[in-house]
Amino acid sequence: MTTYWQRLADRTNQRGTLCVGIDPHPGLLKAWGLDVNAAGLETFARRVVEVLGERVAVFKPQSAFFEAHGSAGVAVLERVLADIAGAGALSLLDVKRGDIGSTMAAYADAYLADGSPLAADAITVSPYLGFGSLQPAFDRAHATGRGVYVLARTSNPEGHEVQLALGEDREGSVAQEIIDAAARANRESGRHAIGLVVGGTHDDLGCDLSEFNASILVPGIGFQGGRIDDLPEIFGSAVELTLPSVSRDVIAAGPAAAALHERVDRLLVAPL
Numbered sequence: 315m316t317t318y319w320q321r322l323a324d325r326t327n328q329r330g331t332l333c334v335g336i337d338p339h340p341g342l343l344k345a346w347g348l349d350v351n352a353a354g355l356e357t358f359a360r361r362v363v364e365v366l367g368e369r370v371a372v373f374k375p376q377s378a379f380f381e382a383h384g385s386a387g388v389a390v391l392e393r394v395l396a397d398i399a400g401a402g403a404l405s406l407l408d409v410k411r412g413d414i415g416s417t418m419a420a421y422a423d424a425y426l427a428d429g430s431p432l433a434a435d436a437i438t439v440s441p442y443l444g445f446g447s448l449q450p451a452f453d454r455a456h457a458t459g460r461g462v463y464v465l466a467r468t469s470n471p472e473g474h475e476v477q478l479a480l481g482e483d484r485e486g487s488v489a490q491e492i493i494d495a496a497a498r499a500n501r502e503s504g505r506h507a508i509g510l511v512v513g514g515t516h517d518d519l520g521c522d523l524s525e526f527n528a529s530i531l532v533p534g535i536g537f538q539g540g541r542i543d544d545l546p547e548i549f550g551s552a553v554e555l556t557l558p559s560v561s562r563d564v565i566a567a568g569p570a571a572a573a574l575h576e577r578v579d580r581l582l583v584a585p586l
């Protein structure tokens with residue numbers, strides 16, 4: 315079976331290395347001239363995929379903005395995931411789930427199982443209950459050729475409180491333990507399905523990614539101040555693994571197709 319890592323390499327080789335985040339903020343719906351309801355949400359999110367779906371390698375719908383509209387919003391999310399697949403792009407559903415193992419297995423059923431209406435090519439997960447608690451998601455991702463991105467060093471200014479605290483061995487940081495555990499699990503499985511989330515907003519990451527061996531999602535580009543041009547300096551040799559992710563800085567340009575394409579052009583031509 316083709317792994318997520320192989321499918322990601324295939325898409326980014328064809329389309330360039332960029333993830334466009336679909337974050338339908340109420341303010342963006344209004345700016346697009348849409349009502350802030352499930353119908354406006356559907357027009358917005360599906361328009362992004364309609365215009366950019368065959369151009370961009372990966373789309374990252376942010377589940378929160380769909381959930382905010384209740385079951386009608388979740389139904390829209392299902393259709394957006396189907397649109398992404400139909401356009402030949404990969405879906406990375408941003409749900410940041412994390413729970414005890416038995417509950418994590420249910421999240422894996424929801425997001426990483428063949429045939430589930432909310433299944434995506436990859437999801438984001440939080441390791442706050444312990445890296446090992448995520449094992450059911452890793453197992454399911456390995457079994458179905460999907461991916462899991464584990465939060466390691468997030469883009470927000472508060473993240474360091476937890477992530478740069480000393481880890482259990484009292485030598486490296488919590489973020490470093492997550493990075494090392496993910497690299498070890500990828501070596502053992504040989505599938506490289508376990509990626510990391512590392513924000514592009516830090517001059518100094520405070521952790522070492524030089525031994526990492528799978529995809530690194532880099533949010534925080536654009537509105538949060540991160541710049542694609544700065545990634546080589548921030549990530550060093552690991553820049554080859556990075557998948558820059560941009561939400562508002564792309565989608566705020568819509569709904570006009572030309573403006574959306576212009577934003578993507580600008581991000582894709584930036585040298586990596």
Ligand SMILES: O=C(O)c1cc(=O)[nH]c(=O)n1[C@@H]1O[C@H](COP(=O)(O)O)[C@@H](O)[C@H]1O
Nearest residue numbers: 376438468469513533534537538560561562
């Ligand atoms: O997992 C994420 O994608 C994520 C991790 C992180 O450290 N920082 C971060 O901003 N994100 C998400 O990335 C998106 C950023 O949106 P923009 O700031 O509009 O590009 C939001 O959906 C965030 O939830």
